[in-house]
Amino acid sequence: MFLSTTLNSLLFAFLAQGSPLPSEHNRIGGVLICNDPNGQGHCEYTVYELEKCYDLPPELVNNAATFAPDDAPFYCYPYIMECGGICTSPTGCTMGAVNYEYEHKFNLTEVGWNKYITSFECHLNKTADASP
Ligand SMILES: *[C@@H]1O[C@H](CO)[C@@H](O)[C@H](O)[C@H]1NC(C)=O
Ligand SMILES: *[C@@H]1O[C@H](CO)[C@@H](O)[C@H](O)[C@H]1NC(C)=O
Numbered sequence: 001m002f003l004s005t006t007l008n009s010l011l012f013a014f015l016a017q018g019s020p021l022p023s024e025h026n027r028i029g030g031v032l033i034c035n036d037p038n039g040q041g042h043c044e045y046t047v048y049e050l051e052k053c054y055d056l057p058p059e060l061v062n063n064a065a066t067f068a069p070d071d072a073p074f075y076c077y078p079y080i081m082e083c084g085g086i087c088t089s090p091t092g093c094t095m096g097a098v099n100y101e102y103e104h105k106f107n108l109t110e111v112g113w114n115k116y117i118t119s120f121e122c123h124l125n126k127t128a129d130a131s132p
Pocket of ligand 2: 048074075077097098125127128
């Protein structure tokens with residue numbers, strides 16, 4: 001009992017201080033976006049609404065090598081143009097669906113997209129198994 005209370009207060013103190021490392025979340029719509037690979041550089045973590053387009057803030061637009069959705073049943077389409085922009089590319093102006101499983105989410109440089117994301121929109125993954 002004493003030990004677990006101590007651990008809990010330690011954990012609370014740690015969380016209250018805020019960790020500089022990308023922390024693990026599991027919120028639907030939660031996405032960590034950073035300038036550099038591996039959650040480095042300027043980062044923003046927000047739980048975004050689904051089915052809604054978001055323009056990246058000035059600190060991250062065309063400069064995001066980390067795009068890491070939470071471990072939850074949803075995925076996002078990062079876009080090359082801003083929300084409402086006209087897409088003229090036959091490939092759809094997106095790098096495709098990015099979810100928690102996406103292997104390059106912590107280094108988009110590997111797929112050449114670190115200088116391209118301007119906006120994104122997330123969707124519920126209806127085929128994912130919702131049970132724990
Ligand atoms: C990210 O990927 C690029 C291109 O493959 C590579 O040069 C770079 O070392 C990688 N960065 C990290 C931190 O892994
Ligand atoms: C949806 O979830 C399933 C099961 O986890 C997964 O195989 C599939 O890749 C996901 N689809 C997308 C677009 O994320």
